[in-house]
Amino acid sequence: MKFLNRLKTAIVGLKTNKVRSALTILGIVIGVAAIISIMSLGAGAQKLILDQVEGLGSNTIAVLPGREPTGISDTAGLFLDSLREEDIKALLLPSNVPHASDVMPVAFGSSRLSYGNETYQSTILGAGSAEDSNVISRIFDVYPSEGSFFTAGDVQSLAPVVVIGDRVREELFGNQRALGENIRINGKRFRVVGILPKKGQVSFFNFDEMVIAPYTTVNQYVLGRKHFDRIIVIADDARYLDDTVRDITVTLRGRHKITDPAKDDFFVQTQADLAERVSSITSVLTAFLSAVASISLFVGGIGIMNIMLVSVTERTREIGLRKALGATRADILWQFLLESIGLTVVGGIIGILLGGLFSFGVSLLLTEQLGNAWQFTFPYFGAVLGVGVSGIIGLVFGLYPARQASKKSPIEALRYE
Amino acid sequence: MEIINAINLEKTYYTEGLETRAVRDVSLTISRGEFVAIIGPSGSGKSTLLHILGFIDPNTGGEYFFEGKNVNDYSDDEKAFIRNKRIGFVFQSFNLLARTSVLENVKLPLLYSDVPEKQWDERAKKAIDAVGLTHRLLHEPSELSGGEKQRVAIARALIREPEIIFADEPTGNLDSASGKSIMEILQKLNEEKNHTIVLITHETYTAEHAERIISLRDGLVERDSKVEKRNMASEFKK
Ligand SMILES: Nc1ncnc2c1ncn2[C@@H]1O[C@H](COP(=O)(O)OP(=O)(O)O)[C@@H](O)[C@H]1O
Ligand SMILES: [Mg+2]
Numbered sequence: 332m333k334f335l336n337r338l339k340t341a342i343v344g345l346k347t348n349k350v351r352s353a354l355t356i357l358g359i360v361i362g363v364a365a366i367i368s369i370m371s372l373g374a375g376a377q378k379l380i381l382d383q384v385e386g387l388g389s390n391t392i393a394v395l396p397g398r399e400p401t402g403i404s405d406t407a408g409l410f411l412d413s414l415r416e417e418d419i420k421a422l423l424l425p426s427n428v429p430h431a432s433d434v435m436p437v438a439f440g441s442s443r444l445s446y447g448n449e450t451y452q453s454t455i456l457g458a459g460s461a462e463d464s465n466v467i468s469r470i471f472d473v474y475p476s477e478g479s480f481f482t483a484g485d486v487q488s489l490a491p492v493v494v495i496g497d498r499v500r501e502e503l504f505g506n507q508r509a510l511g512e513n514i515r516i517n518g519k520r521f522r523v524v525g526i527l528p529k530k531g532q533v534s535f536f537n538f539d540e541m542v543i544a545p546y547t548t549v550n551q552y553v554l555g556r557k558h559f560d561r562i563i564v565i566a567d568d569a570r571y572l573d574d575t576v577r578d579i580t581v582t583l584r585g586r587h588k589i590t591d592p593a594k595d596d597f598f599v600q601t602q603a604d605l606a607e608r609v610s611s612i613t614s615v616l617t618a619f620l621s622a623v624a625s626i627s628l629f630v631g632g633i634g635i636m637n638i639m640l641v642s643v644t645e646r647t648r649e650i651g652l653r654k655a656l657g658a659t660r661a662d663i664l665w666q667f668l669l670e671s672i673g674l675t676v677v678g679g680i681i682g683i684l685l686g687g688l689f690s691f692g693v694s695l696l697l698t699e700q701l702g703n704a705w706q707f708t709f710p711y712f713g714a715v716l717g718v719g720v721s722g723i724i725g726l727v728f729g730l731y732p733a734r735q736a737s738k739k740s741p742i743e744a745l746r747y748e
Numbered sequence: 749m750e751i752i753n754a755i756n757l758e759k760t761y762y763t764e765g766l767e768t769r770a771v772r773d774v775s776l777t778i779s780r781g782e783f784v785a786i787i788g789p790s791g792s793g794k795s796t797l798l799h800i801l802g803f804i805d806p807n808t809g810g811e812y813f814f815e816g817k818n819v820n821d822y823s824d825d826e827k828a829f830i831r832n833k834r835i836g837f838v839f840q841s842f843n844l845l846a847r848t849s850v851l852e853n854v855k856l857p858l859l860y861s862d863v864p865e866k867q868w869d870e871r872a873k874k875a876i877d878a879v880g881l882t883h884r885l886l887h888e889p890s891e892l893s894g895g896e897k898q899r900v901a902i903a904r905a906l907i908r909e910p911e912i913i914f915a916d917e918p919t920g921n922l923d924s925a926s927g928k929s930i931m932e933i934l935q936k937l938n939e940e941k942n943h944t945i946v947l948i949t950h951e952t953y954t955a956e957h958a959e960r961i962i963s964l965r966d967g968l969v970e971r972d973s974k975v976e977k978r979n980m981a982s983e984f985k986k
Contacts, residue, residue, distance in 0.1 A: 336859055347847055652843050655804055656904070657832020657860040659825050741831070742805040745795075745839060 337662065341669035348642070355638045356678030358631025359724065363682025363717045364689065365624035370710035371690035373617030375697070379704055380609045384602060390569055391470070392576060393600045394418075394562040394583070410596030412558035413587065421586050422564060423462070428578040430571035435459065435466050436546050436559040444542065446503040446514045453499055454541045455516060457549025459486045470563055473538055475525035478510050486545040491552070494525035498539040516542065519552045572601060628720065631678070632728040639671050639732035643739075650736050651743035664737040671729025672722055679721025683714045751815055751912055751944055752778040752801060758809030759796050759967075770796040771807070772967035780911070783938045783945045785955035785975075788964035794948045795916055797964065801946065802914040803831050815911075832860050836905030836943075838915035842897040844889040844904075850876060851885050854903045861908060875903040879933055895926025902933055912944040913937065919954055931957045932981035957981065 345352045396413045414436070421427055422434045438457035443450060460466040464482040468474050481492045493516065500509045513520050521544060530538045550556055566575040576599050583597055584590075643650070650663055687709055694707035759771040770793045778784055786794050799805035800812060803819070812819045814830065822830065831837075844853050854872040863871065876882055879899035889897055898918055905913055915934065919927035935957060937943045947958055955961050956979045963971040 333865075336865070340859065648843070649845065652845070653856070653860070654828070655802075655831060655837055655843075656857045657828050657908075659828040659860070662828075662860055740805070741803075742799060745799070745804070745841075745843075 334665075337665040338669055338673075340666050341673055344666065344670050345673055351638065351642075352674060355635055356631070356674050356681070358627060358634045359675050359678030359721055360631075360682040360685065362624055362627035362629075362631050363679045363721060364686035365627060366621050367683050367686025367710060367713050367717060368690045368693075369617060369620045369624060370713040371687065371708055372693060373613055373620070374708040374710060375690075375694060375705055377610060377613040377617075378706055378708065379701070380613065381606050382704060384605050384609055388565070389602050390566045390572060391602050392564040392566060392572070392579065393605075394422075394564065394579060395598055395600060396558065396560070396596065398595060398598060412556070413596035414559040414562055415557060418583060418586060419562065421582050422562065422579060427582040428564070428575060430567050430575045430578070431564050432567040433460075433463070433466050433470060433563070433565040435470060435563045437561050437563060438546050438550050438554060438556075438559045440549075440554045442516050442542070442553055444499065444503060444514055444516055446512065449503045451499060451502040453496075455549055455553055456536065456541055456543045457546035457554070458543055459483070459545045459547075461486045461547075467543065470565060471536070471538070473527055473530055476528040478523070478525035480525055480543075481545055486547050489547045489551055490545060491519060491521045491548055492524045493521040493542050493544045494527060495523055495543075496527050496537075496539040496541045497529040499542055500526050516544075517553050572603075576601060625720075628724060632675070632724040635671055635674060635725065636728040636732060639667065639729055640735065642670075643667065643732050643736040646736075647739060647743050650739045651741050651745065654739065654741035655745075660737040663739070664733045667733035667736045668726065668729050671732070672725035675721040675725030675729075676718060679718045682721070683717050686717075687714075749780045750777050750813075751780055752776070753813040753816075754801070754810065755812075756810035757797070757800060757807050757812060759793070759800060759805070760808050769967055771800070773810070774964075774967070774969055775810075776962060776969065776972065778912075778944065778946065780944055781938070781942045782960060783935070783947070783958045784960045784962060785947045785949055785958035786962045786964060787949055787952065787955045788970070790950060792964040793967040794950075794964055796967075798914050798916050798946065798948055802835055802837050803827050804837070828860070832857055833908050834911045836908065836910040836913040838898070838901050838905050838913065838918045840917040840920045842889070842894075842901050842921075844897060844900055846890065847888055849886045849888055850881060850892070850900050850903075853889070853900055854907055856904060857908050863908075871907055872903075875907040876900075878906060878937075879903045880929075893926070894922050895929060898922060898926070898930055899933065902930070906937070906943075909941075910943070912946065914946050916948045917950070918947070919949065919951075927954070928981055931979075935981050953979065 394414065396411050398410070419434055419436050422431060435458055439454055442453055442455040444453050458467050459481060460483060462483055464480065467480050475494055478494070480494055481490060485492050493514070495509065503509070503514060504512070509523050509526055512523050514523060515521070527538050546559070564575065564579060566572050579599050584595070587596055589595055653663060691707055694705060697705040754777070755775050757771055757774040758769070761768040761770060774797060786797065788794050796805070800807045815834070845856065851869070851872055854875055855868050858868045858871065873882070873885070876885060879902050881896060881899050881903065884892060884896060889900070892900065902918070913934070919930050922930065931954065934945055934947065938945050945958070947955070949955050956975050956977070958975060959978065960972070960974055962969060
């Protein structure tokens with residue numbers, strides 16, 4: 332008997348029991364839909380995070396205080412005050428780090444802002460450079476819509492000046508003019524010299540809810556300390572990224588008098604390092620959730636086996652008749668095997684469509700929330716895998732019932748009366 | 749030429765420790781072109797014997813030669829081929845596929861044959877025409893009378909133009925008019941197409957449509973004789 336005819340026979344068999352067929356594949360449909368949704372949303376989330384990580388530009392290098400954490404339980408609490416003003420000076424020397432185009436320290440902390448009776452809890456970012464007035468704009472790609480960033484001179488003189496985010500302006504000033512006004516930050520008076528336009532998230536910073544002041548002023552008057560939370564270094568060319576990382580490491584070890592790399596009190600991270608770490612976390616998460624969802628596929632497979640066994644018993648007479656009319660064991664085996672494979676593959680395809688539709692719907696909602704930062708991704712690989720796995724489930728769980736069917740004797744057609 | 753040669757056939761069923769010797773010791777030969785009726789009271793082993801002869805159930809004792817070859821020497825697939833091509837079986841309870849048209853029911857044996865698919869419809873229509881059901885081609889079994897159902901079953905048995913047709917009480921569930929038309933078809937197949945026919949019945953009148961009657965009782969052959977005065981369902985040219 333030709334394969335095509337076997338397939339046709341199986342399809343006719345499924346059509347005769349439409350409702351049962353539909354109910355049988357529900358487990359597979361749900362399992363595949365769940366996996367497709369997880370894969371799609373996982374890929375979207377990964378892209379979202381990576382875009383943010385890469386928002387600073389791929390030439391960005393971050394120097395962080397302390398040791399690089401070796402695991403979740405490693406708190407790396409040592410040497411968190413290791414990055415100092417002298418380090419900036421050393422990194423700025425072309426003889427130390429020839430390919431650093433920008434070097435900027437960053438110190439941040441939470442702060443209570445007030446203006447008149449209005450108060451607002453916000454993050455204060457200490458940044459800037461004693462030598463270059465435009466470094467903040469260059470690194471973060473933010474430009475005040477009113478006023479301007481403080482200057483290199485302001486950084487040198489610990490000027491109490493501040494640039495405020497859009498949300499901060501709205502909370503403190505409403506419709507009133509903010510530029511030139513004095514606000515209090517943790518009790519200290521600051522003059523508003525610039526206002527940022529609505530910007531949203533850039534890398535890990537939400538500039539809308541932030542105020543930015545010279546790092547010297549912030550450390551001295553707001554945070555009351557001398558160290559930085561990180562130093563951002565921009566390499567002048569992607570080709571020199573690795574060289575620059577090495578130069579930074581050598582320079583800081585020299586300055587901190589470290590000979591054993593295991594005793595480093597700082598670590599250097601590139602955007603690529605960070606991106607890699609984020610990808611691996613989201614991939615593991617997606618794989619884990621998919622594994623959980625595939626339990627549903629397994630349960631679906633057992634459901635198929637169950638229904639196929641019932642079907643074989645119910646159709647004993649039909650099987651016997653077919654055998655009496657000349658069907659071989661292989662003919663019957665394939666008829667039932669193709670029925671179960673057909674069921675699961677159709678279930679898989681429906682699951683892919685539903686999963687795709689669901690994640691597309693969720694993506695629409697997320698796009699409303701996050702703007703263009705969120706993008707719908709259809710997991711083509713997942714779809715192919717879904718159909719393949721469904722087919723295999725049909726094969727594996729259909730084999731036993733199909734064998735039972737093929738073993739029936741033609742006499743059963745007559746005995747079952 | 750002998751198609752069937754059975755020697756000391758036995759069939760014993762064991763159900764829950766209970767032994768039923770449905771066929772005890774049956775020897776018979778049937779030649780090509782014969783029309784044989786097997787007659788006997790209910791429970792005498794007629795159906796059991798026919799199932800053995802028709803490759804539907806194996807015997808538990810004795811020897812069965814089909815077309816000169818011992819049945820035990822046929823492989824499973826060869827047996828399937830014989831059921832498909834050499835044998836046509838007509839069941840008392842019709843055994844048609846529900847929710848499936850007359851045409852598709854009759855085509856069923858072709859599904860398991862090497863007949864090219866292009867010829868299926870034409871052959872099925874020819875077989876359906878031979879039993880006079882062309883006007884019911886696309887009807888489903890539930891829309892047919894008992895007599896019509898049995899004619900569909902005969903058309904299905906005919907479609908591979910088998911050497912031998914086994915019919916187990918084909919008229920048993922039918923009224924006398926329908927029964928007569930079935931006997932007419934069987935006689936015609938035997939007379940005009942030279943199909944060998946083995947018919948089971950428990951009515952002497954029906955049995956006398958055959959050329960030869962084998963009487964069974966308690967799983968044994970009681971009598972095997974020629975029919976003196978055959979009943980003809982209608983006139984045929986020999
Ligand atoms: N599958 C079976 N298991 C046990 N006994 C059976 C089975 N089939 C038939 N029999 C018994 O075998 C005997 C012959 O049955 P059967 O061949 O159907 O007789 P008939 O067709 O002449 O009425 C009966 O006693 C019947 O009960
Ligand atoms: Mg019987």
